[in-house]
Amino acid sequence: MKHIFVLILYLGISIQTIAQTTYNGRIMDTGEHPISGVSIQSSTNPSIGVATNINGEFTIELDHKEVNITAMGYQSVVVTLQPGNNTIVLKQSQEELQQIIVSASREAQKRAEIPGAISVITSGRLEELKPFTITQIVNQAPGVFMSSSVASGNEQHMTSVRSPISTKSLFLYLEDGIPIRPTAVFNHNALLEMNDVSFDRVEVLKGPASSIYGSEAIGGSFNFITKHPSRDFSGSLGFQINDLGLSKYTLEVSDYANEKFGYYLGSQYTKRNNGPIGHSDYEKFSTTFKTVYHFNSSTTWINTIDLIDYRTDTSGSLTESDYNTGDYISDQTFTERSANAFRLKSTLNKYWNDRSKTTFNVILRDNQTDQIPSYRIRQFREQGELTGKGEGEINSDRFQSIVGLIQHKIDFNLANASLILGSSIDYSPQRYLAQTIEVTVDTQTAKNSAYRINQGDYILNYKANILNYAGYAQFEFNPMTNLKFTTALRYDGFNYDYDNQLDGQVGAADAVNNYNNFSPKIGLNYNFSKNSGLYINYANGFSPPQTSTLYRNKYVEIEGQILGLKPSRYNNYEVGGYFASRKWKVDFALYVLDGKNTLVTLRNDQDQYYNSNAGKTRSYGIEYGINYTILPELRISHNGSFANHRYLEFYDSGVDYSNSNMETAPQLLGITQVNYTPSYLPKLDLGLEYELVGSYNTSLENQRQNQDGNLGTSTYGGHHIFNLTASYSLKNLVLWMHALNIFDRLYSTRASYNVYTNENNYEPGGPRAFHLGVRYKF
Secondary structure, three states: OOHHHHHHHHHHHHHHHOEEEEEEEEEEEEEEEEOOEEEEEEEEOOOOEEEEEOOOOEEEEEOEEEEEEEEEOOOEEEEEOOOOOEEEEEOOOHHHHHEEEEEEEOOEHHHHHHHOOOEEHHHHHHHOOOOOHHHHHHHOOOOOEOOOOOOOOOOOOOOEEOOOOOOOEEEEEEEEEOOOOOOOOOOHHHHOOOOOOEHHHHHHHEEOOOOHHHOOOOOOEEEEOOOOOOOOOOOEEEEEOOOOOOOEEEEEEEEEEEOOOOEEEEEEEEEEEEOOOOOOOOEEEEEEEEEEEEEEEOOOEEEEEEEEEEEEEEOOOOEEEHHHHHHOOOOEOOOOEEEEEEEEEEEEEEEEEEEEEEEEEEEEEEEEEEOHHHHHHHEEEEEEEEEEEEEEEEEEEEEEEEEEEEEEEEEEOOOOOOOEEEEEEEEEEEEEEEEEEEEEEEEOOOOOOEEEHHHHHHHHEEEEEEEEEEEEEEEEEEEEEEHHHHHHEEEEEEEEEEEEOOOOOOOOOOEEEEEEEEEEEEEEEEEEEEEEEEEEEEEEEEEEOOHHHHHHHHHOOOOOOOOOOEEEEEEEEEEEEEOOOOEEEEEEEEEEEEEEEEEEEEEEOOOEEEEEEEEEEEEEEEEEEEEEEEEEEEEEEEEEEEEEEEEEOOEEOOOOOOEEEEEOOOOOOEEEEEEEEOOOOEEEEEEEEEEEOOOOOOOOOOOOEEOOEEEOEEEEEEEEEEEEEEEEOOOEEEEEEEEEOOOOOOOOOEEEEEEEOOOOEEEEEOOOOOEEEEEEOO
């Protein structure tokens, strides 16, 4: 009997072994990028399962070919495997809380784990938008307004996120989690140093993120995540053109040369000629080359190179009369800006085990910006009449950087806890030159017709070695299943070693300036379900003075001490939520952002700009996003914000502006979009977009001199713009059209008050225009 039992057991095992089949496969996303760590489990026996490797590949032995496939941030699927190789494509999760975010901590997290306001413009959304400017991308995020004229802006821009529309260092621009510029050399136009062809997705983190990223991450942090190599050879050729004088050529190529090495190349050439605004031609070439090398299943080396070559005419703003009469002939003929940027980022990701990972980063930067700025030109008058003369400035700003950043994450097998530790050092020598120019003015046309450099008449001539060193930590854990607690702390130290190259002749005396700051953050997430949750947080932000602002000699005495511009400090208090269903998605954030020593730019009655610390400021409001799928073919979304921006304590030129509204600070911002994809023509997508910018003060309150001798406040009435979009796919060919400003409304992307002329100046938006694009995919 015993022998019979053993025989039956042996036969059963043999039959089961014989019945098992080996299945192989590869799992990718919709962009054909491999997904690692995907769980593949037998649907009949969950104890049988494997995970994909770094190449998205798996091998599994099964006696039943149906499997459950799950991955964080992707829709779960049930698949019946076939003999041989299986290629499985996963779509990103449409559930708001399951989206994967990397910007909050430089590590992959679910949206449900982040106590903050964050918006994601996915690769799918970018494909729907087909934007031809970066501003069209980031303005999709609630509470974000990046102002740039499609008619003449040429990628130059100003930004508003929990702040007025300004040029101040309140925003951080990152590529793959690394700042594209060093602290103290902020440029509000820094996005022109990026290549939008290479963007796979964009994450916008609103409110201070200084606890991870350091200074300047105050109003918002914009993380532009570049495309990965595709597993199979692919690419595209594109061409775009519009009747605003713009043309754009794009090229992309991507492949894995073998199982270990993959590459991506994305390039563009953009040009504007004879646009509707005078003196607004520009030209840009940019390319991104990215390589990925897998040493093994636990070690990956990623290198990304960016090259940018940019030049533009700068038309300047329009006077009030020229703006209202549609006279878009600029007064400028020689003002310009050029920028050359090189960035190399080398990243090594090492997984020690499934709970421990270290990331090593080395970054090199080499940037140079040369300009004759239109906003520095002054025309001389006598008794209100032009004299034919004027003055201005020509300047050059170059920096080179070497940066090291290391971050380690460890997950604990208790309360879903994790700890992130990181440190960084950024050494960036800067060379800055600024000389005066003599301007010739045509007294008949008021055009600035020529200039001559006043050789040796320097405004600034210095070298500065800028050092930023930092260390940070972030700890997370779940005290209960649905509750996530997050706390973080970062220390930043700054050293500016300023060396005046013209001691005793111009500018401030040599100096060493040191700043430091601790930036804490604390937050809670409570998730009612996988589709809904609330969060609350407190975060601190910090921004030291920029070097060119700090050392500009117009506001210091020769061989004197540097006038005290103080670091700006901010405290953010916030509560928000996110809810999603099959048809609805809603997210919102209520915030209060208190600033101390906020840096503001002012203009005196000599038509000169200068910077000052406002004593205390407060911005508070609500940001919200609503998405509703009315029908499978019809979708509507609205992203907006309502906010107030106030001076709590501020004095200028002996005038008390405390408890007044800040200038260029619209209360109301919004973008509404309706998209329709007919079921009978699923390759066609039609869209209607409505852009709202509310009214705002352009001057300080009671700063404007009225004709009756009383004081008043200058304003801009806001605008309402409608755009239409259409796209159609034909196999490998995609065609699209944007009809911009279809009602041909007169509007300004930014209006500001000129104390010198006692009237507004305007950055004109685009007139009605049509933009066409075609892309061939291979």
